[in-house]
Amino acid sequence: MSLPYTAPWLLAPMEGVTEPLFRGLVLGLHEPSDLGGACTEFARVSSSALPRRVLRAHLGEPGPIPVALQLMGSDLEHLATTATRAVEVGAPVVDLNFGCPAKGALRGCAGSALLDDPERLATVVTTVREAVGGRVPVTAKLRAGGEDDARLEELVDAACAAGAALVTMHARTRAEAYSVEADWSRLRRAREAADRHGIPLCGNGGVETHDDLEALRRETGCAFAMVGRGALADPWIFSGHRASKREAATFLLRYGRGLIDLGASARGGVARVKQLLGHWTAGGLVPDAEARKGWLRERDPEALLRRLAELAEQDPEPAGACSAARRAP
Ligand SMILES: Cc1cc2nc3c(=O)[nH]c(=O)nc-3n(C[C@H](O)[C@H](O)[C@H](O)COP(=O)(O)O)c2cc1C
Numbered sequence: 527m528s529l530p531y532t533a534p535w536l537l538a539p540m541e542g543v544t545e546p547l548f549r550g551l552v553l554g555l556h557e558p559s560d561l562g563g564a565c566t567e568f569a570r571v572s573s574s575a576l577p578r579r580v581l582r583a584h585l586g587e588p589g590p591i592p593v594a595l596q597l598m599g600s601d602l603e604h605l606a607t608t609a610t611r612a613v614e615v616g617a618p619v620v621d622l623n624f625g626c627p628a629k630g631a632l633r634g635c636a637g638s639a640l641l642d643d644p645e646r647l648a649t650v651v652t653t654v655r656e657a658v659g660g661r662v663p664v665t666a667k668l669r670a671g672g673e674d675d676a677r678l679e680e681l682v683d684a685a686c687a688a689g690a691a692l693v694t695m696h697a698r699t700r701a702e703a704y705s706v707e708a709d710w711s712r713l714r715r716a717r718e719a720a721d722r723h724g725i726p727l728c729g730n731g732g733v734e735t736h737d738d739l740e741a742l743r744r745e746t747g748c749a750f751a752m753v754g755r756g757a758l759a760d761p762w763i764f765s766g767h768r769a770s771k772r773e774a775a776t777f778l779l780r781y782g783r784g785l786i787d788l789g790a791s792a793r794g795g796v797a798r799v800k801q802l803l804g805h806w807t808a809g810g811l812v813p814d815a816e817a818r819k820g821w822l823r824e825r826d827p828e829a830l831l832r833r834l835a836e837l838a839e840q841d842p843e844p845a846g847a848c849s850a851a852r853r854a855p
Contacts, residue, residue, distance in 0.1 A: 546586025708732030774809025
């Protein structure tokens with residue numbers, strides 16, 4: 527079934543980060559020809575099917591760049607009902623999470639627990655695919671394995687044979703969590719396995735710069751590349767635009783203020799800004815480790831927002847440069 531993505535680069539699902547506000551800010555920096563799609567953070571399906579209002583809240587308002595709704599769970603009936611509701615509320619793609627290494631997911635035999643049981647993984651994909659009845663594509667996001675990558679091809683085969691329209695492979699195993707360098711030879715292996723089913727592969731893991739996006743595709747042959755933390759460091763990574771200090775500060779300020787407007791406390795909103803600052807590279811706002819510590823040590827949330835507001839006022843660009851600059855070299 528054909529995928530709605532508008533370009534080969536995708537923004538990864540990230541729990542606690544890729545909610546509608548952050549996604550909207552990132553998507554708003556890009557044309558659909560630069561950033562092909564995004565994904566909600568996972569919506570956990572456990573003791574009952576999720577109500578439509580929860581799914582709507584995950585999806586936010588639709589825009590020109592499609593956003594897949596990601597579900598994580600192992601109860602077939604609840605997943606099927608939730609997937610049907612996801613389609614009813616407008617999800618253009620239902621993605622299934624088989625990568626989350628968190629203890630809660632493992633206890634519920636969901637997320638990366640299913641990497642140890644390719645047959646069960648296939649049953650989950652088939653069940654959800656049948657529930658949505660061909661109305662939207664169902665995709666699967668895997669890691670390279672549980673303890674090691676010995677069953678990588680078996681996992682890709684299972685997802686493809688069960689009818690996944692796209693398989694995303696995070697190049698690390700569950701045991702490796704997020705720590706080690708992503709091994710792109712695994713993406714090539716996964717792509718070769720998916721090729722045998724005629725299913726496109728999306729490679730994920732370790733994309734840190736705009737050039738890495740093309741390098742990943744060149745080295746692995748993947749049709750799509752997905753970016754997680756690289757987009758927390760530089761939300762312009764998909765277009766390659768080099769943000770100015772002013773643009774970078776404006777992004778972070780809008781994010782922090784936006785969260786507060788939506789009901790977060792100043793401390794809560796700024797904690798999320800600091801989460802980004804822990805990764806941030808764009809616009810020279812964080813030139814070195816000392817500067818990063820300086821941002822992260824700021825205890826007064828209003829003082830941090832004021833500092834961003836001052837930077838957002840500095841380094842003025844000519845009127846209209848913001849939108850023109852989006853596609854600057
Ligand atoms: C804070 C955080 C939250 C994440 N949440 C999810 C999630 O909800 N669903 C999912 O499939 N992967 C999740 N991931 C994994 C990312 O989608 C991605 O696979 C991983 O970060 C590797 O890509 P990267 O090296 O580009 O960061 C999360 C990663 C991070 C850092």
